[in-house]
Amino acid sequence: MNAQEFIDAGVKYTPHTFQLPLDYKNKDAATIEVFARELSLVADGESNKPWLVYFQGGPGFPSPRQNGHSGWVKRALQEYRVLLLDQRGTGNSSVINHQTLAHLTAEQQAEYLIHFRADNIVRDAEEIRKQFGVEQWSILGQSYGGFCSLTYLSLFPQSLARSFITGGVPSTTRHPDDVYQATFKRTLQKNQAFFQQFPKAQQLCKRIADHLIENEELLPNGQRFTVEQFQQIGINFGMSDTFLPTYYALENALIDVNGKPQLNYEFLNNMLMEQSFQTNPIYAILHESIYCQGFASNWSAHRARQDNPAFNYDSSKPFLFTGEMVFPWMFDQYQCLKPLKEAAELLAAKEDWTPLYDDSVLAQNKVPVSCAVYADDMFVEMDISRETLTKIPNSKAWITNEYEHNGLRADGERILDKLIAMGNQTAVTLA
Known part of the structure; x- marks a missing residue:
């Protein structure tokens, strides 16, 4: 040995x-x-x-x-x-990761990443x-x-x-547009099943989302936590036995601090732990390219989301979680994706992907x-x-x-x- x-x-x-x-x-x-x-x-x-x-x-x-x-x-x-x-x-x-790519220009980052x-x-x-x-x-x-x-x-x-x-x-052969139109429908079905099982969860989610719109809440890494990031924990609905843990997490997300609502640190820490894009940036930056052969994705999931406006939250509509989709705003919000924003744009526009x-x-x-x-x-x-x-x-x-x-x-x-x-x-x- x-x-x-x-x-x-x-x-x-x-x-x-x-x-x-x-x-x-x-x-x-x-x-x-x-x-x-x-x-x-x-x-x-x-x-x-x-x-x-x-x-x-x-x-x-x-x-x-x-x-x-x-x-x-x-x-x-x-x-x-x-x-x-x-x-x-x-x-x-x-x-x-963001550390190993930091010394490269955006063009160099993109050129390196196409080999992965x-x-x-x-x-x-x-x-x-x-x-x-x-x-x-x-x-x-x-x-x-x-x-x-x-x-x-x-x-x-x-x-x-x-x-x-x-x-x-x-x-x-299919374009990722076909993939994301299908997965948004599946994600909507998972939302419906979750909120049917836990009717109080809709109210809890709206309270959290409205609070995030009106207040600045920071994750433990200093990143501002947003409604869009909160919605992304819906990725868990694609796995078995995740509805109940999600509901439990919502129950005490908001606490009272000196008479004002505030997100519980435990909840914020859990939300950061959910963000695997931070530690595994390939998951975000190359996600749509896994479907690309001779055409560009052009932020396919983002465009599909506009065809499914129920997922774009505001306080006048029900709250919905999203799923396993990547959006351009992530490279503005996620702390470890910000240095890769320009490379992500280059890769989203790349048309000459090999078969x-x-x-x-x-x-x-x-x-x-x-x-x-x-x-x-x-x-x-x-x-x-x-x-x-x-x-x-x-x-x-x-x-x-x-x-x-x-x-x-x-x-x-x-x-x-x-x-x-x-x-x-x-x-x-x-x-």
């Missing part, structure tokens, strides 16, 4: 670090560091179990620091060695496969990781034995693809996922309303077990 390996309850955790090209079209230029962690059962010794590579949701989040004795990893380790990949720019890979989409994440994985000397491996993609999976199936299908996707089958998918390759797919598609998914529209899968032979979908978008986290052992069984059936048919 090397000094960096460790064992926890019968699972061995082995870190790997790779120096890989920033730009695969210019491999002799700058490099970045990419980190991955291997998980295997100690009892397996030096066995030759096949590999399963995990692609995390996002974009812009590292692979989970996983307990090997629970959830989907527990099931995976029964027949795989697992590789948890910190996608470029995240975790222990060369980090992208799914195509290069997949190229990183493919280079790691070659360095490991592995002929084929299997992949598991959650949410945005599913987008990466379809990119892998487009670019290097010969390298894959199986593909498992949970809550992440994108359109391979992420190859429909002609996908139409000839021979890799067993097993997907969990969530019928009520607030982030990835079921109808769009089904549309895509009809174009990919040897793909199977388990369409279920048992789970929200975070099904893999909530009940990963069962979900992966079902997907593995589906993949086995497809493999038998292909044989």
Whole structure:
């Protein structure tokens, strides 16, 4: 065992670090560091179990620091060695945040960031496969990781034995405008369900929103807290079991201080903790580009919001939460996004994004693809996922309303077990 390996309850955790090209079209230029962690059962010794590579949701989040004795990893380790990949720019890979980009001009920031989409994440994985000397491996993609999976199936299908996707089958052709029109409808449905279950919550939300319009409230980092930021905690409604915690948070958000209403510090601190855009700026700055191939997003979610004016709050209308959308005002309000405002504008206007998918390759797919598609998914529209899968032979979908978008986290052992069984059936048919 090397000094960096460790064992926890019968699972061995082995870190790997790779120096890989920033730009695969210019491999002799700058490099970045990419980190991955291997998980295997100690009892397996030096066995030759096949590999399963995990692609995390996002974009812009590292692979989970996983307990090997629970959830989907527990099931995976029964027949795989697992590789948890910190996608470029995240975790222990060369980090992208407001600190590491500060020395660059806006143009340089934008030019650097264009190399951090799914195509290069997949190229990183493919280079790691070659360095490991592995002929084929299997992949598991959650949410945005599913987008990466379809990119892998487009670019290097010969390298894959199986593909498992949970809550992440994108359109391979549609403009993000179609995506956000669909997700605003889903978000409205989640709002209706929440306020129906907790009728008092509407009054509580309006009190908080009206207070924020009339008063300056600062988050612990000194940032002014606004109605728009408050609305964004609705992203949680895409996950299971979040309605009740949200209601509890609203109940004591406003407190009396010397006869005047004020937002409770506990509430403000919780609101700051909800703002993952602060620590993971790729999530904001590249979010819409994950849908772009040869066209610009031009702040698609912001434009879709204007077609759904119920989400633009004022005191004369009901309060609504928003969901997993990115808006240009965030780069004026979020403390850690302000230095990236000009780069964000450049990327929103960029039209010459390279292709992420190859429909002609996908139409000839021979890799067993097993997907969990969530019928009520607030982030990835079921109808769009089904549309895509009809174009990919040897793909199977388990369409279920048992789970929200975070099904893999909530009940990963069962979900992966079902997907593995589906993949086995497809493999038998292909044989």
